[in-house]
Amino acid sequence: MDAAEAPLILCCEDEPQLLRDISDELLEAGYRVVSAATGAEMLALLRTCTPDLLLCDIMMPGVDGYGVLAGLRRDHPHLGHVPLVFLSALSLPEAVVRGKRAGADDYLTKPIDYELLLSTVEARLRQSAMARRASVRVAGIGQHLLQTLSVGVLAYDAQGTLTEVNPAARQMLAPGGGGAVCAGTLLPAPPVLAEPVRQMAAHARAGQEDSRALVLDDALNLMAQIHACPADAALGAPPGVVVYLIDRQSRAPLSAQALSSMFQLTPTEAQVARHLACGLKPDEIGAQMGIAQTTIAFHLRNAFAKTGTRRQAELVALLLSLPLRAQH
Numbered sequence: 001m002d003a004a005e006a007p008l009i010l011c012c013e014d015e016p017q018l019l020r021d022i023s024d025e026l027l028e029a030g031y032r033v034v035s036a037a038t039g040a041e042m043l044a045l046l047r048t049c050t051p052d053l054l055l056c057d058i059m060m061p062g063v064d065g066y067g068v069l070a071g072l073r074r075d076h077p078h079l080g081h082v083p084l085v086f087l088s089a090l091s092l093p094e095a096v097v098r099g100k101r102a103g104a105d106d107y108l109t110k111p112i113d114y115e116l117l118l119s120t121v122e123a124r125l126r127q128s129a130m131a132r133r134a135s136v137r138v139a140g141i142g143q144h145l146l147q148t149l150s151v152g153v154l155a156y157d158a159q160g161t162l163t164e165v166n167p168a169a170r171q172m173l174a175p176g177g178g179g180a181v182c183a184g185t186l187l188p189a190p191p192v193l194a195e196p197v198r199q200m201a202a203h204a205r206a207g208q209e210d211s212r213a214l215v216l217d218d219a220l221n222l223m224a225q226i227h228a229c230p231a232d233a234a235l236g237a238p239p240g241v242v243v244y245l246i247d248r249q250s251r252a253p254l255s256a257q258a259l260s261s262m263f264q265l266t267p268t269e270a271q272v273a274r275h276l277a278c279g280l281k282p283d284e285i286g287a288q289m290g291i292a293q294t295t296i297a298f299h300l301r302n303a304f305a306k307t308g309t310r311r312q313a314e315l316v317a318l319l320l321s322l323p324l325r326a327q328h
Contacts, residue, residue: 007125008032010051012042012068013087014060018112022055025114026121039063043071051082053125055117058088058099066102073103077231077238083124087112152245154193158238160201169245172222190216196226197241203228204239213314222247225318259319263306272299276312277319 009031013019016037023033034049036042040063042056054072058065065086072079083105090109099107106120146153152169156162165173173190196212203210207230216222225244231237260270268289275285286296300312309315 006030006032007052008034008049009053009055009121010034010036010042010045010049011055012036012039012060012065013055013057014038015057018110022112022117025117029118029121031121039065039068042068043075046072046076046079050079052128053121054082054084055087055121056084058086058090065099065104069102069104080232080237081128083128085120085124154243154245156197156201156241156243158201158205158240160194160198160241163240172245172247190222192216193224193226193243197243200226200228200241201239204230204241207231207239211308213309213318215313216245223316263303265303265306266299269299269303269306272296273303273307273315273319276300277316282312 009026011019011022011026011033012035013022014037019035019037023035026033034045034051036045039056039060042054043063054068056065056068063071065088069084072082072084084103085106085108086099086104087108087110088099105124108117108120146164146166152172153164153166154162154169155164192214193216196214200210200212208228209230210228211226213223213225216224223246225246227242227244229237229240229242231239256267256270256274259265259274260267263270265273271289272285275288276282280288282293282296282300286293289296300315303315304310307315307318309318
């Protein structure tokens with residue numbers, strides 16, 4: 001392997017001689033090494049380099065190993081796949097358990113057994129590489145689906161900036177509605193999305209999942225389902241917001257049976273919700289089902305609670321924006 005392609009190990013240890021010894025062993029084994037003498041220095045290095053593995057002492061003045069791990073997972077979600085191995089003089093079971101619970105991938109005790117150190121590094125790098133290859137395959141599938149979905153998709157970063165628009169969304173948002181737009185064109189999103197996306201971006205940055213549905217444009221028959229997506233450390237995905245767009249004229253809601261299974265609705269609640277999504281008014285639903293308006297209202301309240309919506313327009317938007325094939 002070319003030296004420039006060798007895995008980069010970021011090593012943090014506050015004992016100078018031990019840091020040199022570990023670095024020498026890793027260099028001799030063919031790895032590239034960047035050293036840090038403090039936890040603060042380690043965190044600073046993470047802003048300028050992309051390591052393949054971290055070795056970090058736990059007991060250090062100032063920012064300790066747990067602080068380094070917390071900073072890594074919190075501030076560098078794109079490094080979520082990078083394994084961290086703790087080094088510690090504490091070999092008590094409770095110390096090992098605490099390290100594992102904090103999110104460390106492995107735990108080595110001092111004095112360092114260098115043969116064990118190198119085998120641990122090799123094993124963790126191998127596992128990380130396998131996970132990254134799997135993530136690339138999943139990302140490829142996801143990108144294919146993004147381009148072929150009949151549902152429009154808008155992707156936003158953690159600051160609420162529009163970063164990607166799939167072909168279906170480009171067509172829906174084209175001037176005049178339904179017009180062709182060149183691939184790669186990033187049309188401005190409807191203004192009505194600005195505030196909901198901003199709110200969802202704040203939830204995503206805070207690590208909170210959330211969603212809401214709304215009508216974008218009655219004239220264009222466009223509806224949206226907006227999702228806050230927190231960072232995913234396992235995939236190295238940063239926080240963001242995803243918006244699904246749906247043309248109400250081109251889709252029908254799922255069957256009552258499918259809705260019942262998906263949202264745990266009773267058969268009557270699912271039937272009332274589906275009638276509503278098909279365009280019937282509550283009095284028309286009552287007449288068709290032969291039940292009173294108060295009963296319709298009761299079932300709708302239950303449907304709101306189970307689907308996380310608050311009013312009829314949001315419930316309809318949710319049922320019509322599901323990116324699934326309609327079933328009858």
